[in-house]
Amino acid sequence: MQGFSTDKLHGIHAILYALFDDKERLDRTAMRRQVQHCLGAGVHGMAALGLATEVAKLTEAERRMVMDWVAEDTAGAVPLGFTIFGASVAEQIAQVRHAESLGADWVILQPPMVGSFAAAEYIRFFGRVAEATHLPVAIQNAPAFMGRGLTAGEIADLVRQHPNIRAIKGEGAVTEIAAVIAATEGSLPVFNGRAGLEMLDNFRIGCRGLILAPDCIDYAVAAYEAFRRGDAVRAEAIYAQMLPAVVATMQGLEHLICYGKRLYAARTGEAVQDRAPAQRPNQTGIDMVARLSASLGPMQRR
Template sequence: MTPGRIGGVAPVLEVPFTIAGEVDEAGFARVVDHVLGTGVTAVMFPGFASEFHKLDDAERDRLTGILLERTAGREAAAIVSVPDHATAIAVRRARAAVGAGADAINLLPPHFLSPPGAQVLAHVEAVLDAVPSTPVVLQYAPAQTGTVLSPRSIRDLAGRHPNLRFVKVEAVPPGPVITALGDGDPPIPCLVGYAGVQLPDALRRGTAGVQPGCSFVELYVRIWDLWSAGDTDAALALHTRMLPYLASWMQDVELVIQAEKTISQRRGLIDHDVCRAPYRPLDAYESALVERFLDEFGDLLPPVTR
């Protein structure tokens, strides 16, 4: 497992549901296969875009199994996320994921009811200790969780735990955190999240990758490839075209989840754009924005063939 397999474009996988709100396991397998075919370097499950907070334990386990089956022997890395609040459960889940074949662990620090900072750090260290030979991506999402970790505290963690290999930065703005971690001792490479709204700044600062949703991941792969090839003007131009849509959808986490699912359904990737309740339905203006997006980028987002 090399760090380069986690960098680049490493999207979070969505979970399709039936009209009745049941998990569509065949649909999830189709999502995995489609995303793996777009040129990504890794995929992650379950994240906010996966509606992990609306899945029960059995569903998470089955979907993780499908992911690991579909990624076995592939170049793209399978990153299994551990967002569990209880330290003991997070430790068990991390070990189980690694035992089942996960290439890396994504660790979301506990945030429910605002636990004390010392307890948050202890939780992170316990999971790092539980999988010492496995790369771990620390998800730093203060806007979504309220959990604040300083770059120095993260570097201290990495100094004690060499398997803390990446930080997914979803701070607003992410750039200063990316620079502080990348220029520190030890330097820690970062993935920029938050739908890549600030991707150009992150690229200029040397981000190791971007972790968006998966419904139009081809656009992020295109930006990454253009930038990597030295065509920075074309990369920035494509992001500039995307930015009004991203800025609108990223006003609310449930809004961007619904918008992405509707895009996936319209492209033919999933059968239904159902989100589990409680969810944030699109109004008429937001639905029209999705249609404009698909019209504008139709040449780069062809229908998904089955």
């Protein structure tokens, strides 16, 4: 909505999985329940259409449909952001317009997944999309997963050139995120992801929060809240409980979608159907998910 400030963004934001039925169609009921599970866990924000949402497998119409559903189900309870996927400036602006129409609070631009270009070309691309909207804009910088990205210095140049770019969504080691925070002089919120690896160290360096898929999101919320109130011992204890699951699932993007989604399903009683092409689980992975689910227990409500 007009006037939303990214200064309000903090904490643990959910990035939703794409949940499909047995005919590989998006499952409306399962997607609604996923939002309800995340809100019940106490998340500080909701997001969709990122890498964990398998956005590249969705048609443009499906992406708009997911926006519609998540906006309806979140109903203003927490700040709402949508990742914007598209191969051209025009395609991304069209999706930004849809996000605007639904009352999204912010958007997160992914680099176009075509070709491979110099940093200056990505800076121009992001800038043209950002200038087309009144919404605060974040940049997703995930070179390890997307094969393209910007350095900390290039991100700082982008932010200086385009004041509407008001947040960064990283996917990197805490040392890399610290460099981004230093290069931008703490002038805008920086979020990390990677399923929660190095969670507490991310908070220590000044990361505003994490954007995570929902398999362990109740633990992440509890750890963040403990850290926020100054109880580092409690935060470390909670993080230690979730860390085996984080390490087990965060072995690559397709691995996360395969096993992280199944861990979420095991903890919430949902079923999992894959949309081809997909990494299929083997018995070792299925047994691993069962052990992790038993250790973590059902999804907790706050």
